[in-house]
Amino acid sequence: xxxxxxxxxxxxxxxxxVAAAASAEGGAEAGQVxxxxxxxxxxxxxxxxxxxxxxxxxxxxxxxALTGIARNPGADAKIFPKMILGLAIIESLVIYxxxxxxxVKP
Amino acid sequence: xxxGVSWFDYIFTAMxxxxxxxxxxxxxxxxxxxxxxxQYIIGFAFIGVLLFALVLIARRKFSVARGLIPDDRxxxxxxxxxxxxxxxxxxxxxxxxxxxxFFLPLITACLxxxxxxxxxxxxxxxxxxxGNWNTTxxxxxxxxxxxxIWGVKEHGFIKYFAxxxxxxxxxxxxxxxxxxxxxxxxxxxxxxxxxxxxLMGNMFxxxxxxxxFTLLCPILVPVPVLLLGVLVCIVQTxxxxxxxxxxxxxxxxxxEH
Numbered sequence: 001x002x003x004x005x006x007x008x009x010x011x012x013x014x015x016x017x018v019a020a021a022a023s024a025e026g027g028a029e030a031g032q033v034x035x036x037x038x039x040x041x042x043x044x045x046x047x048x049x050x051x052x053x054x055x056x057x058x059x060x061x062x063x064x065a066l067t068g069i070a071r072n073p074g075a076d077a078k079i080f081p082k083m084i085l086g087l088a089i090i091e092s093l094v095i096y097x098x099x100x101x102x103x104v105k106p
Numbered sequence: 107x108x109x110g111v112s113w114f115d116y117i118f119t120a121m122x123x124x125x126x127x128x129x130x131x132x133x134x135x136x137x138x139x140x141x142x143x144x145q146y147i148i149g150f151a152f153i154g155v156l157l158f159a160l161v162l163i164a165r166r167k168f169s170v171a172r173g174l175i176p177d178d179r180x181x182x183x184x185x186x187x188x189x190x191x192x193x194x195x196x197x198x199x200x201x202x203x204x205x206x207x208f209f210l211p212l213i214t215a216c217l218x219x220x221x222x223x224x225x226x227x228x229x230x231x232x233x234x235x236x237g238n239w240n241t242t243x244x245x246x247x248x249x250x251x252x253x254x255i256w257g258v259k260e261h262g263f264i265k266y267f268a269x270x271x272x273x274x275x276x277x278x279x280x281x282x283x284x285x286x287x288x289x290x291x292x293x294x295x296x297x298x299x300x301x302x303x304x305l306m307g308n309m310f311x312x313x314x315x316x317x318x319f320t321l322l323c324p325i326l327v328p329v330p331v332l333l334l335g336v337l338v339c340i341v342q343t344x345x346x347x348x349x350x351x352x353x354x355x356x357x358x359x360x361x362e363h
Contacts, residue, residue: 081344088345092300095307102310 036106043105050097057090112232114148149235153222161186189221190214196348201355209354212252216245217347220305224339227313228332230320237309239302246298246305249350257357266357270294297353301346308342 065083069076129144160182167183177184193214197206220236227234235241257266268275272286312335319331 084341085345085348088304088341092304092307092345095304095311096300098311099303099307 039104039106043101046097046101046104047094050094054090054094058087061086061090112145112149114145114152114232145233146235146238146241149226149233150223150241153219153226153235157218157222189217193217193347197351197355200348200351201358205355205358209252209351212248213347213351216249216350217343219245220343220346221339224309224343225336227309228316228335228339233313234309236305237313239306242302242305243298245346246302249301249353250294250298253353253357256354260358260360301349305342305346308338312338 061083065079065086068079128147164182164186167181176187190210194206194210197210197213200206201209223234223236223241226232227237254266260266261269270287270290271283272279274282316328316331316335320328
């Protein structure tokens, strides 16, 4: 029963998106980009998924760093720069997806 | 101020003909076939001139008779001393003292260029010269070629590339060696791309976020975003320099098995 609800909701969402994209196709000017709707969808999905995964990863990194500081408050000055470095590297993957989103967006 | 225009454009409209000459001289970018806005070049040249002037001013304080004792206030000389000492301590932890002394000019050059370029972008009306892939790719390629050239100088050509073939160097493990070599090659090629795009993406996205918040409500709302921008600027310079140090350190290191 639950699975059928989820599937029907998913079907409605897919049909809505396809209809919106098709109507955007009709609304786009001739000679311009014909796939404006799909490109907007792609850009939104790219940054959305990247932000989702990136924030989960950064949450785990901060969790580990805060646990280390809580166990040993004297190591605060040593743990904190490494946490910032780790966060920046995780964030760089999200930034790559943002670049792709800017390249793709109509 | 419309998108893509900075105060440098207004300075250079005074010399209109020189500007078109400069634009024709620079032409299109090799990377994305788009017209490079002149302001990135002018911004980068401005950073160069600014750094040169700042270093000359700071250097004068060293040659005073009591130049050995550092001041207790934050002036230009102590600012430079703080940054260079921080960079040297970090590099020494990664590369060892001798290599850190040798590579300190390269890494601190990158450090100061990126630091001042990022902060130039926070001033309203300027775009950061590092917000453009050409600038950051140039710096990342310098680091990339440094790793390989100094690695070859340190280890010798055959030995340096033999390290890429993996831990087993026997003839009967040739497919494994080739596989490992392919993985190492891809990871090495991805390094300058990742270094440059990380810096470019952070600066570009930060600038775009500040711009959109300013469009929303120019009164007080951009201030927290600008504070976040300050943090991003500092962290991105540190990340670039620490990663460059790690790459060069890994290329130059002598490992004792």
